[in-house]
Amino acid sequence: MKLITLGTGTVALVGERVCAGHYVEAGAVRLLIDCGSGVTHRLAELGLPWREITHVAFTHFHLDHVSDFATLVFAWKYGDLPGRSAPLTLIGPSGTAALVGRIADAFGEWLRAPGFPINIVEIEPGSRIELGDGASIAATKVPHTEESVAYSIERGGRRVVYTGDTGYDPMFAEWARGADVLLCECSLPTEMAIPSHLTPEQCGALAAAALPKHFVLTHFYPPVERVDIRAIVGAHYAGPVTLAGDGFTFEIEED
Ligand SMILES: [Zn+2]
Ligand SMILES: [Zn+2]
Numbered sequence: 001m002k003l004i005t006l007g008t009g010t011v012a013l014v015g016e017r018v019c020a021g022h023y024v025e026a027g028a029v030r031l032l033i034d035c036g037s038g039v040t041h042r043l044a045e046l047g048l049p050w051r052e053i054t055h056v057a058f059t060h061f062h063l064d065h066v067s068d069f070a071t072l073v074f075a076w077k078y079g080d081l082p083g084r085s086a087p088l089t090l091i092g093p094s095g096t097a098a099l100v101g102r103i104a105d106a107f108g109e110w111l112r113a114p115g116f117p118i119n120i121v122e123i124e125p126g127s128r129i130e131l132g133d134g135a136s137i138a139a140t141k142v143p144h145t146e147e148s149v150a151y152s153i154e155r156g157g158r159r160v161v162y163t164g165d166t167g168y169d170p171m172f173a174e175w176a177r178g179a180d181v182l183l184c185e186c187s188l189p190t191e192m193a194i195p196s197h198l199t200p201e202q203c204g205a206l207a208a209a210a211l212p213k214h215f216v217l218t219h220f221y222p223p224v225e226r227v228d229i230r231a232i233v234g235a236h237y238a239g240p241v242t243l244a245g246d247g248f249t250f251e252i253e254e255d
Helices: 039-045 069-078 096-107 170-176 200-210 222-226 229-234
Strands: 002-007 021-026 029-033 055-057 088-092 118-122 128-132 135-141 149-155 158-162 181-185 214-218 241-243 248-251
Touching (some): 002 039, 029 128, 029 135, 135 170, 170 200, 181 200, 214 229, 214 248, 229 241
Parallel strands (some): 088 118, 158 181, 181 214, 214 241
């Protein structure tokens, strides 16, 4: 498997980090998890096969995680002629179909029927969906918004887990235990802590409980970058830590 962090920022706009979005290759599966503003252009900038994406998955419905989805569908329809014909599977928590319906109400019918089928699959927390070619995705609930989920993508005995946006939850650490890569949000420094996001201390505690083989941090608001994230996390967890940037690639060798 391969993970590429496309968007490691938030809606606190900075030039070098676009909003949330990550690309996972698992065999023939080309999965985009979250699709915030700027992610579509990062796909092109990095030379990734954006036309061949097979699946999109939303962790939750905050704008910084979904707003480029309409752009991506528009690109598949008009960005390259002839337009896409291959079906797309859109995975998301309960409410995903209604969200797409509301976006289509605003922008037009083309979003529901862009010339290729969009199969919307609302994933139940605790369940797993086969993606094809031996890859699967599982979801679990996380404390952020009512619908928020985290994902685990698995293939060939390897596992990439992405928190999406989340507050601290020891149950999640248990679920994520032993992931090959744990891609974890790291939003705010301790003095700005809120229950729906993680601080570097909480990220460290999460890594100490989940013991991933590689702990990768993302979703940085600018104030958190003014503290020594690496040192704070390192005080809890001795394994490899990467502070991701847009376009970082993580290769996960399969069995
Ligand atoms: Zn959010
Ligand atoms: Zn976010």
